[in-house]
Amino acid sequence: MNLILLSPEDLTSPSSAVITDLRRLTHIKNIHGAAVGDTLKVGMLNGNMGKGTITGLGESEISLALDLTEPPPAALDLTLVLALPRPKMLRRILQTIATLGVKKLHLINSYRVEKSYWQTPFLEAANIHEQLLLGLEQGCDTRLPQVHLHKRFKPFVEDELPALIAGTRALVAHPYTPNVCPSQIDYALSLAVGPEGGFIEYEIALLQKCGFEAVHLGERIMRVETAVPYLLGRLF
Amino acid sequence: MNLILLSPEDLTSPSSAVITDLRRLTHIKNIHGAAVGDTLKVGMLNGNMGKGTITGLGESEISLALDLTEPPPAALDLTLVLALPRPKMLRRILQTIATLGVKKLHLINSYRVEKSYWQTPFLEAANIHEQLLLGLEQGCDTRLPQVHLHKRFKPFVEDELPALIAGTRALVAHPYTPNVCPSQIDYALSLAVGPEGGFIEYEIALLQKCGFEAVHLGERIMRVETAVPYLLGRLF
Incomplete structure (x- = not known):
């Protein structure tokens, strides 16, 4: 927790919480070893960041005077389309994408996504929200990513994806293509x-028809939780 | 397991195992759904890769005829120096660095490494070996990374590190520097x-004295397991 994230219900006035x-209580007390008068790095969910000065420190509550004037870091100009990973990995990936500044995530079905993955409680809105908060707190950002679920591949790719990727360059990571993934780009991107x-050939063909270019990352096959930060480090 | 890794003790002749x-039995039977005559992607630890044709499939053993003529993928020209992560993260990072082609890893102490981390059984040679194998099997590589442990920061940096980084550009990831991390490099690198x-200022100063340049990755603070693939994707 490199940033204490506040939500509107924590506010007692526009400048206090x-x-x-x-x-959060335990974290502030144990990790920061905080005392009255100390300042913490604080941000308002979907708002500014800045300082919170501890004005009261009780058994069951901590009061803060807020000075939130800095905007959060710039978001990545990216729409990320990810085949739904296995539940344990999903939690880490939600944290990772929030830490790295992804704001638009679409979790989709694919032939090689096990059906049971869609049943996990980790996909409930409250649980997704919790992992995203952890990622924002790690990365020092306040803007919550939007996560959308699409349980059917073909209708999503044919009916929804064209509008989502309009005005962007669209790439799909795929080992079996001669084209190398670009790097250090400065344009709006969609990435699948x-x-x-991997996606099966039928899915790659459908994505290509929709406007995606297949690009590879070399000979090595990465787990999804490795591939996502690897790709974002390379591209942005 | 995208590659079945063999070790010398699996061999029954130079071309059979x-x-x-x-x-591995369970994986081949369940995941590959293998039958006699099928070919699997196989590699010899620290040797070539190629095909293994199933010649026998029993309850408790699988026989393979080997045709291993392809070299493993190129290693990264990198010496990675990593402050020892917490045990759970250590296991994933060992897998990740093996998957990504890191061959020289030095796990070191640092002021913010909790002393208890050095007590974990995951640091025993057999357990490190196991995680590295998992990473190689994922990434389709055969060459085992060399992992070295250094429990004292100052003697390591002053007495051993200069020789380890000789002939390379040496970078240390550090948020508080104006210099941006380079990208897509084509020279030998050392990376801390x-x-x-993060490292404390004293440690950064000692690394700089040793020849390291401090570089940052932007405003966001990443967990180590995110930062490593992010950095490797950016640099190589």
Whole structure:
């Protein structure tokens, strides 16, 4: 937690807040070893960041005087389309994309996505929200990514994806193509990453028809949780 | 497991092998759904890769005829120096660096590395080896990374590191520097990555004295397991 994230319900006035939940209380007390008068790095969810000065420190609540004048870091100009990963990996990937500044994530079905993955409680809105908060707190950002779920591949790619990628260059990571993934780009991007084992040829063909270029990352096959930061480090 | 890795003790002749351990047996039977006559992607630890044709498929062993003529993918021209991460993260990072082609890893102490991390059984040679194998099997590589442990920061940096980084450009990831991390390099590199919370100023100064340049990755603070693939994707 490199940033204490506040939500509107924490506010007691436009410039003061009270934290009462155990997770943030424990963190501030234990990790920061905080005392009245100390300042913490604080941000308002979907708002500015800045300083929170501790004005009260009780057993079950911490009061803060807020000075939030800095905008959050710039978002990546990216729409990320990801085949739904296995539940354990999903949680880490939600944190990672929030940390790295992805704001538009579409989790989609694919032939090699196991059906059971769609049943995981980690896909419930509250649980997605929780992992995104952890990622924002790590990365020092306040703007919550938007996560959309699409349980059917073909209708999504044919009916929704064309509008989502309009005005962007669209790439799909695919081992079996001669084209190398570009690097250090300065334009709006859409990026699709398949499941473990990759998209099948039919899916690649449908994505290409929709406007995606297949690009490879070399000979090595990465797990999705490795490929996502690797790709973002390379591209942006 | 995108590659079945063999070790010398699996060989029954220079061109045949028998697999008897439960992990690889189960994988081949369940995931590949293999039958006699099928070919699998196979590699010899620290040797060539190629095809293994199933010649026998029993309850407790699988026999393979080997045709291993392809060299493994090129290694990264990199010496990676990493502050020892927490045990759970260590296992994933060992897999990740093996998948991505890192061959020289030095795990070091640092002020913000908790002393207890050095006590983890995951640092035993057999356990490190196991995670590296998983990473090689994922990335389709055969060459085992060399992992070295250094429990004392100052003697390592002053007495050993100068020789290790000789002939390379040496970078240390550090948020508080004006210099941006380079990208898409084509020279030998040494890269140091600190613990959660970063290297302290004294450590950065000692690394700089040793020849490291501090470079930043933007405003966002990444977990080490995110920063490593992010950096490698950007640099190579």
